[in-house]
Amino acid sequence: MTDHHGDIDSVTGKSTTGHEWDGIKELNTPLPRWWVISFYLTIIWAIGYWIVYPAWPLISSNTTGLLGYSTRASLAVELANLEALRGEKMAALAAAPLADIQKDPALLALARAKGRTVFGDNCAPCHGSGGAGAKGFPNLNDDDWLWGGTLEQIMQTIQFGARSGHAKTHEGQMLAFGKDGVLKPDEIVTVANYVRSLSGLSTGKGFDAAKGEKIFAENCVACHGDGGKGNPEMGAPNLTDKIWLYGSDEATLIETISQGRAGVMPAWEGRLDSATLKAMAVYVHSLGGGK
Amino acid sequence: MNKTVNPNELTSDDDYGPLYAARKKVYPQSVHGTFRRIKWGLMAFCLGVYYFLPFVRWNRGLGAPSQAVLIDLPNSRFYFFFIELWPQEVYYFTGLLIVAAVALFLMNSVGGRIWCGYLCPQTVWTDLFYAVERLVEGDRRERMKKDKSSDPMKLERISEIVLKHSIWLMIAWWTGGAWVLYFNDAPTLVKELVTFQAPMIAYIWIAILTATTYVLAGFMREQVCTYMCPWPRIQAALTDEWALNVTYRYDRGEKRTSVKKAAELRALGEHVGDCVDCYQCVAVCPTGIDIRNGPQMECIQCGLCIDACDNVMTKIGRPKRLIGYDNDINIQRRQEGKAPVYRIIRPRTVVYSAIIAVIGGFMIYTLATRSLLDVNVLHDRNPVAVKLSDGSIRNAYTVRLLNKSGYDRLVAIDADGPANLTTHVVGIDSVTPDRPMIVIPRDSTSELRLLVTAPAESNPEKSIPVRFHVTDIGLGEVATTTDNFVAP
Ligand code: SF4
Ligand code: SF4
Numbered sequence: 175m176t177d178h179h180g181d182i183d184s185v186t187g188k189s190t191t192g193h194e195w196d197g198i199k200e201l202n203t204p205l206p207r208w209w210v211i212s213f214y215l216t217i218i219w220a221i222g223y224w225i226v227y228p229a230w231p232l233i234s235s236n237t238t239g240l241l242g243y244s245t246r247a248s249l250a251v252e253l254a255n256l257e258a259l260r261g262e263k264m265a266a267l268a269a270a271p272l273a274d275i276q277k278d279p280a281l282l283a284l285a286r287a288k289g290r291t292v293f294g295d296n297c298a299p300c301h302g303s304g305g306a307g308a309k310g311f312p313n314l315n316d317d318d319w320l321w322g323g324t325l326e327q328i329m330q331t332i333q334f335g336a337r338s339g340h341a342k343t344h345e346g347q348m349l350a351f352g353k354d355g356v357l358k359p360d361e362i363v364t365v366a367n368y369v370r371s372l373s374g375l376s377t378g379k380g381f382d383a384a385k386g387e388k389i390f391a392e393n394c395v396a397c398h399g400d401g402g403k404g405n406p407e408m409g410a411p412n413l414t415d416k417i418w419l420y421g422s423d424e425a426t427l428i429e430t431i432s433q434g435r436a437g438v439m440p441a442w443e444g445r446l447d448s449a450t451l452k453a454m455a456v457y458v459h460s461l462g463g464g465k
Numbered sequence: 466m467n468k469t470v471n472p473n474e475l476t477s478d479d480d481y482g483p484l485y486a487a488r489k490k491v492y493p494q495s496v497h498g499t500f501r502r503i504k505w506g507l508m509a510f511c512l513g514v515y516y517f518l519p520f521v522r523w524n525r526g527l528g529a530p531s532q533a534v535l536i537d538l539p540n541s542r543f544y545f546f547f548i549e550l551w552p553q554e555v556y557y558f559t560g561l562l563i564v565a566a567v568a569l570f571l572m573n574s575v576g577g578r579i580w581c582g583y584l585c586p587q588t589v590w591t592d593l594f595y596a597v598e599r600l601v602e603g604d605r606r607e608r609m610k611k612d613k614s615s616d617p618m619k620l621e622r623i624s625e626i627v628l629k630h631s632i633w634l635m636i637a638w639w640t641g642g643a644w645v646l647y648f649n650d651a652p653t654l655v656k657e658l659v660t661f662q663a664p665m666i667a668y669i670w671i672a673i674l675t676a677t678t679y680v681l682a683g684f685m686r687e688q689v690c691t692y693m694c695p696w697p698r699i700q701a702a703l704t705d706e707w708a709l710n711v712t713y714r715y716d717r718g719e720k721r722t723s724v725k726k727a728a729e730l731r732a733l734g735e736h737v738g739d740c741v742d743c744y745q746c747v748a749v750c751p752t753g754i755d756i757r758n759g760p761q762m763e764c765i766q767c768g769l770c771i772d773a774c775d776n777v778m779t780k781i782g783r784p785k786r787l788i789g790y791d792n793d794i795n796i797q798r799r800q801e802g803k804a805p806v807y808r809i810i811r812p813r814t815v816v817y818s819a820i821i822a823v824i825g826g827f828m829i830y831t832l833a834t835r836s837l838l839d840v841n842v843l844h845d846r847n848p849v850a851v852k853l854s855d856g857s858i859r860n861a862y863t864v865r866l867l868n869k870s871g872y873d874r875l876v877a878i879d880a881d882g883p884a885n886l887t888t889h890v891v892g893i894d895s896v897t898p899d900r901p902m903i904v905i906p907r908d909s910t911s912e913l914r915l916l917v918t919a920p921a922e923s924n925p926e927k928s929i930p931v932r933f934h935v936t937d938i939g940l941g942e943v944a945t946t947t948d949n950f951v952a953p
Contacts, residue, residue, distance in 0.1 A: 276892050283912065304847030315851040315861065415854030416921075460891045461861075462851065463916055 264288075268449035272325050275456050282456065289457020292450055296442070297458075305461045310420055310437055315462040318417040322406040323465030329455040335441035336409060343441060346408035351393065352432025365389040366427035372402045372414045375422060490612070491687055491753035493595060494605035494745075498772025507583050508592060516639065519646035523547075526871045529908070536648050542908075548832060551869060560828045564821055571817035573703045575809055576790060577710035581696065582767035587689050590640070590682035591751065594633055601629040605748055633683050634675070641674030687752040690765055697762050707808050709790040711766050713746075713757040716800045718787050739783045746770035746788060756788060838874065839867040840935045840944045842915075850953045856921030858952050864890075864913045866935060868905040875938045877902045882931040882950055884919040891916065902938065917950060927952055 181190045183201060193200040205213075223229065227239040238244075257264075263284055267275065275281045294303055300311045307313035312320060321331045321344050336344040351357040357365070367377040368386025377383075394402070397410040404412030411419060419437075420430050442451060458464075523533035523546055530537060535544040543550040550557055572579050581588060602608050602625055611622065645667045646654055657663035658671075681689055690697060704710070718740035722730065730737045740757065747755045749770060752763040756770050774788040795805035845861040853859055868874050879900040880888045890901035891914040905911045917931065928949045935944045 279911070282892060286914075302847065304845065306848035306851075313848070313851065315845075315848055316853055316859070318854045412854065416852060416856040417854050460914055462859075463889060463891050 264449045267452060268447070270452075272329060272452060272455065275452060276325070276459075282460075285453040285456040286460055288450065288453035289455075292446065292454050293457055296446070297454070300439075305458065310435075312419055313417075314458050316417060317462060317465070318412065318415060319406065319465060320409045320411055320419070323459075323462075325455060325459050325464060327406070328459050328464065329451065331439065332451055332455055332458070333441065333443040336439040337436055338438060338441040340441035340443070344409055344439075346397065346410065347436035348397075348410075348430065348434045350432060350434030352428075353434070357389065357393065357431070361389050362428055362431050363424075365394070366424055366431055369394075369402065369413050369427055370422065370424065373416060373422070378424065488688060489753065491751065492605045492608050492748075493751045493753075493769070494748040494773075495599055496749040496769050496772045496776070498769075498775055500768030500772050504583060504592065504767065504769075508589050511584065511586075511589055512593070516643045519643060519651035525549075529871060530650060532650055534647060535650075538648060549869070551867070553867075554835075557828060557832070560824050564824050564828075567817050567820045567824075570703055571814060571821065573700055574705060574708055574811070574813045574817065576766070577704055577708045578697070578700050578764070578766040581690065581700075581765040582711075585765075587681060587694070588765060588767065590636075590678060591686050593636065594682040594686075595751065597632045597636070598629055601625055601632070630683075633679055637675045637678035637682070638671065640678045641671035644674050645670050687763065687765075690752065691763050701762065705813065706794050707792060707811055709792060709807070710760055711756060711764060711768055711771060711788065712760070712791040712793070712796070713740075713788050714786070714791060714796060714799075715757070716796050718757065724781055739778065739787050741777065741781060743777055745773040745777050749773040835869075836942070836944060837868070837870040838876070838935065838937055838942050838944045839869065840933060840946050841865040841867070842933055842946050842948045844948050844951070849951045852953060853918070857918050858921075859916055859918040860950050862915045862917065862933075862948065864915045864933070866903070866905050866911045866913065868907060868909060868911075870907060872907050873904055874907075874940075875902060875904050877936050877938055878913075878915065878933065879936075880915070880917050880931050880933050882929050884923040884929060884950070886931065886950065887918050887920075889916045889918070890914070919950065919952070 181192055181199070182188070183190050183199060186201060189202045190199045191202045224237075225239065226241050227243055228236050229239065230237040267281060267285060267288070270278070270281055275285050293301075293305065297305070301307050301314055302311075305314035307315075312318075317323070319327065321327055321336065330342075331344065334340045334342040334344065337347065349356070352359065352362055363378070364382060364386045367381040368383065368390055371377050371381075371383065371386070390402070397405060397408050398413055399405050399410070402413035404410050404414075411417075418426075420426055420435060442454070446454070518534050519532065521533040522531050523544070524531055525544070530544060532544065533546050535542075537544065541552045569580055598608070602611060611625075642658070649667070654663060654667065658667065685693070715738075717738060719738040720736075721740040721742040722737050724741045727737045727741065746757065747753075747770075749772070750756070750764075751767060751769065752765060754761050754763045756764060768790070771786070771788045771790075775785040778785050778787055791805070795807075798805055841864070843863040843865075845863070849860070851859045851861070864878065866876065877900045878888060878890065880886050888900060890903065893901045893903060901915075903911065903913065915933075928951050930947055931950045932945060932947050937943070
């Protein structure tokens with residue numbers, strides 16, 4: 175630092191570094207000692223860090239460091255702490271019967287908060303983050319429930335799913351009347367229009383109501399019930415209301431009747447613990463007020 | 466003033482010299498007088514409030530904290546005598562901060578840095594620490610002599626130093642201790658602290674504040690004001706030509722001569738100043754400056770040099786206030802033979818006072834009319850509206866009810882708007898007579914999910930305003946808020 179290069183700047187009387195740009199020379203102004211010392215200390219600190227903490231990437235892993243620290247392990251510890259912190263409350267949730275959760279404001283608030291996050295993680299991809307649903311995926315905010323809207327029914331649907339392959343799952347599907355050759359194309363058009371008339375929608379020209387009713391009675395009543403009021407036992411939707419899972423226009427109805435429908439809801443039992451399942455059921459039930 | 470500077474004089478910095486200038490220790494002398502008395506009085510008041518306020522009780526009824534001033538962090542409440550603030554009312558603190566800032570401006574335009582000299586905690590505690598130092602080690606001369614003495618430490622000297630630091634540490638410890646008492650019930654916490662049952666965080670805070678008080682008031686002292694505090698820099702920009710700053714009236718003081726010489730020269734009819742160059746003003750200055758050099762950044766405007774000089778003037782039989790609160794305009798005027806003018810009421814001070822009055826008045830008004838029942842409504846965004854099976858439209862809202870009173874309240878909720886709206890609270894079946902009712906426990910909030918439905922035939926417009934009313938069934942108090950009802 176005290177190298178003078180033998181070149182002294184005439185104005186300041188200081189030595190220069192010998193570097194020159196466009197006739198401007200750089201004065202040799204040493205850094206403050208404390209600054210230099212702290213600079214070297216940070217380098218020593220960095221080397222210490224390499225040794226103590228995981229630092230160097232190797233081909234398939236990395237140096238683990240003397241402390242054996244890993245962010246994953248510390249995350250696990252923190253999560254465990256969090257679980258312990260919530261343990262009591264979640265245990266209360268796991269122990270309480272479904273109906274009681276709704277009666278206890280504290281438990282209800284907990285279940286709704288927990289349910290909301292779990293819903294976001296697991297259900298939102300199909301039902302939307304607010305449970306608004308999409309074509310083929312039911313809106314959970316309304317009052318129409320394919321498999322029933324009581325707390326218990328919702329719980330059951332979440333636990334076992336629909337056509338999920340679980341032993342206790344909801345079964346039943348809309349048959350493919352066209353593909354399987356049960357109904358002829360013109361019959362399908364007729365019954366589609368008949369179904370539209372059930373919920374007060376307009377029907378096409380030359381639609382024969384009597385014929386439609388007959389086809390409906392022969393093929394559809396078994397599932398959708400007399401008058402098309404639906405049957406939650408089989409997940410058969412009510413055809414007289416204003417809510418249509420796949421759409422109510424003629425073309426969509428024809429497609430539904432021809433190809434059949436069998437939407438799948440996965441079973442969540444086994445993937446989520448029982449307290450979480452309950453929280454989810456309570457949350458979904460509260461979205462639209464359930465039944 | 467405009468003398469040409471030789472370039473060689475600019476290059477005085479020495480590359481290989483010390484990296485910084487060492488601190489010159491200040492040994493302020495004790496002084497008696499008006500400003501010293503004011504300072505003692507303010508110190509007693511400020512420290513008294515700070516140290517004892519947590520022990521003042523205030524009855525708020527059963528189950529509520531009975532501490533007059535309490536910052537209840539776990540429950541997010543702030544108590545100040547009859548005032549209780551909730552987290553959503555933090556704007557009172559914003560208001561308080563604005564008032565405090567403008568009050569500082571006002572002080573500055575009236576009396577310069579009087580905050581620094583009399584009220585700043587750094588000044589107050591440093592002053593207290595100096596008092597202890599003087600008591601234990603003696604006044605200025607003695608302390609200087611003791612520090613300089615190169616004798617091997619005598620037992621007496623060692624015991625003096627130990628005593629001084631012990632008293633300092635005790636004051637510092639009490640300072641940290643009083644701090645934590647503002648965050649918890651004071652008598653309980655004191656008991657817990659003594660029996661080592663208090664939460665760790667309390668001990669940590671006491672340790673931190675003990676250390677900072679000890680170091681800042683015992684060792685850093687005037688260096689805090691000169692090097693660490695931004696306020697001296699800011700106040701220079703805030704002060705104006707009318708502000709009364711501690712000023713050496715050089716029109717009166719110059720030329721300085723000794724007492725004897727002054728008498729001789731005066732007898733000859735020559736003009737001499739009143740300053741006798743006794744250096745008393747320098748000796749008492751806690752920042753170690755010479756006020757006779759004019760206004761300086763280091764000066765904290767404590768007025769002690771005024772007292773010192775006044776004492777000298779009294780002794781030599783000259784009028785007091787050779788140093789006093791004054792401004793340069795008056796020095797100029799006196800030199801021109803005009804009478805000095807003091808102007809406290811100026812546009813600047815009027816504006817500052819008005820701002821304080823308006824904001825303060827508004828805060829007092831809102832505090833006085835603050836409602837103890839409140840409702841906040843948040844419309845569901847996802848989905849905004851839901852069509853029900855019978856064709857009716859439903860909107861969902863998250864409703865937060867606030868009961869800031871000290872008793873449980875039974876409230877009814879209803880929504881009214883142009884369409885024939887019906888209200889339902891999720892989880893509440895009993896609707897009497899036709900609106901949901903709920904109990905909000907005292908001093909707490911309740912969150913509900915409210916479903917509002919418009920019948921299909923009402924055919925609501927895209928967006929209609931809705932008013933939500935929350936009515937206290939017992940007292941008839943109503944809280945209202947508005948939102949929109951949206952159709953798909
Ligand atoms: S110059 Fe006077 S007013 Fe300023 S800090 Fe010193 S003693 Fe106090
Ligand atoms: S105390 Fe007064 S008289 Fe003495 S030096 Fe200071 S200004 Fe002059």
